[in-house]
Each structure stands twice: as structure tokens, then as C-alpha cells.
Amino acid sequence: DIVMTQSPDSLAVSLGERVTINCKSSQNVLYSSNNQHYVAWFQQKPRQPPKLLIYWASIRASAVPDRFSGSGSGTDFTLTISSLQAEDVAVYYCQQYYSTPPTFGQGTRVEIK
Amino acid sequence: QVQLQESGPGLVKPSETLSLTCTVSGDSINNYYWSWIRQSPEKGLEWIGYIHYTGNTNYNPSLKSRVTISLDTSKNQFSLKLISVTAADAAVYYCARATTAYDYWGQGTLVTVYS
Numbered sequence: 001d002i003v004m005t006q007s008p009d010s011l012a013v014s015l016g017e018r019v020t021i022n023c024k025s026s027q028n029v030l031y032s033s034n035n036q037h038y039v040a041w042f043q044q045k046p047r048q049p050p051k052l053l054i055y056w057a058s059i060r061a062s063a064v065p066d067r068f069s070g071s072g073s074g075t076d077f078t079l080t081i082s083s084l085q086a087e088d089v090a091v092y093y094c095q096q097y098y099s100t101p102p103t104f105g106q107g108t109r110v111e112i113k
Numbered sequence: 114q115v116q117l118q119e120s121g122p123g124l125v126k127p128s129e130t131l132s133l134t135c136t137v138s139g140d141s142i143n144n145y146y147w148s149w150i151r152q153s154p155e156k157g158l159e160w161i162g163y164i165h166y167t168g169n170t171n172y173n174p175s176l177k178s179r180v181t182i183s184l185d186t187s188k189n190q191f192s193l194k195l196i197s198v199t200a201a202d203a204a205v206y207y208c209a210r211a212t213t214a215y216d217y218w219g220q221g222t223l224v225t226v227y228s
Contacts, residue, residue: 040214040215042215048220049207049209049218049219049220049221050158050207050215050218051218052214052215052216055213055214055216056213056214059213061214061216062216093158095158095215097211097214097215100171100173100174101160101173101174101175102160102215103160104157104158104159104160106157107157
């Protein structure tokens with residue numbers, strides 16, 4: 001299985017400040033036929049299912065605010081929240097869906113400082 | 114608007130079979146891939162498997178010997194069966210649609226394993 005390792009496990013940031021979450025895959029997740037990295041990012045709030053934010057490493061899902069962005073290549077990927085809002089308090093997960101089984105990172109908890 | 118809703122018993126005894134159904138609205142199940150994913154404090158988010166609208170299935174190797182996912186196109190539903198459950202199978206179970214990614218999820222249903 002591909003292991004997805006996130007860092008940090010948690011962080012506290014002031015409102016309006018930038019948030020950066022890292023995710024490292026243990027193997028390649030680049031699908032050569034379409035040159036896409038099969039990495040997604042999810043946001044999960046308490047008592048809710050994960051919500052898709054980013055797919056193919058950098059494409060925002062429908063209706064996701066543009067303060068959320070994804071980047072990366074190879075085995076290193078990043079989710080950035082450009083200006084933290086109160087409603088962004090949540091746990092964030094990366095996922096690879098390049099190979100079976102799709103696997104998730106352990107999660108990064110984002111709180112307000 | 115695509116919506117998924119899990120249903121089924123919330124309590125299962127050890128060694129028995131866990132059976133859940135996901136009802137899809139706002140989309141036809143005759144498209145895409147339909148998945149089951151579970152979440153527990155111990156294991157985090159764990160992909161169980163998917164079924165394609167053609168009927169092809171793919172399961173997590175760690176669960177493959179115990180899992181069956183099936184489609185009921187007449188009801189626009191898909192189902193999960195997990196046999197021989199143990200305490201390690203206690204989790205919130207989600208159904209989800211997979212297109213370019215896992216884009217729509219149900220609200221989840223808590224399954225407790227008790228004796």
C-alpha cells in the first residue's frame with residue numbers, strides 16, 4: 001500500500017494567516033497517461049463526512065473557495081489556505097487514489113490561535 | 114444535487130455479518146464508481162472497495178476475503194456485506210461516489226460491534 005504521511009499533525013493559526021499542510025507519498029502517484037498526480041485533499045468537520053477540496057493535486061472541486069489551493073509533484077504535495085477563516089477549522093486529509101487500495105493520510109487538525 | 118444515504122443496522126454481533134445499503138439520489142447508479150469507506154479512531158479513513166456500474170468490483174486486499182459490494186440498479190442503490198465481523202470492524206461507514214475523485218459522500222452510519 002502507498003503510505004501518505006502528513007505534517008504537521010496539528011497547527012494553530014491566527015485568523016487571516018496562511019496555513020500550509022504537507023503530504024508525502026511513499027511511492028509515485030503520477031499517472032503518466034494523463035500526466036496527473038492522483039492526490040486529493042479533503043476537509044472534515046465534526047460529525048460530517050469528508051468534503052472534497054482538491055483533486056489531481058491542484059484542481060479545486062466545485063464550489064470550493066479560492067483561498068484553498070493544492071500543489072506539488074513527485075511524492076510531495078501541499079494544501080494551502082491563503083487566509084484562514086473561522087469556518088476552516090477542521091481536520092484535513094490527503095489521499096492517493098493512484099493505486100489500490102486508495103489510502104489517506106493521518107489527518108492534520110487546524111485550529112484558531 | 115447528488116445525495117447518498119447509508120442505511121442498515123447500527124449494532125452487529127461478533128462473527129455475524131454487517132449489511133449496509135447506500136441509496137443514491139440526483140444521479141444514476143449506471144455511471145461512475147460507487148465506494149464504501151470507513152473511519153475509526155484506530156485506523157483512520159480506510160477504503161473498503163468499489164463497484165463500477167458495469168458490475169466490476171475492486172476490494173481492499175486487507176478485507177477482500179470478507180467483503181462483497183453489489184448493485185441494485187432498479188432501486189438506485191448499492192450495498193456492502195462484511196462477514197465475520199470483529200471489534201476491529203467498528204467504525205463510521207461512508208458510501209461515496211468516485212468520478213475523477215471521491216466527490217460525494219453520504220453522512221455516514223455508525224456501526225458498533227457488541228457481544
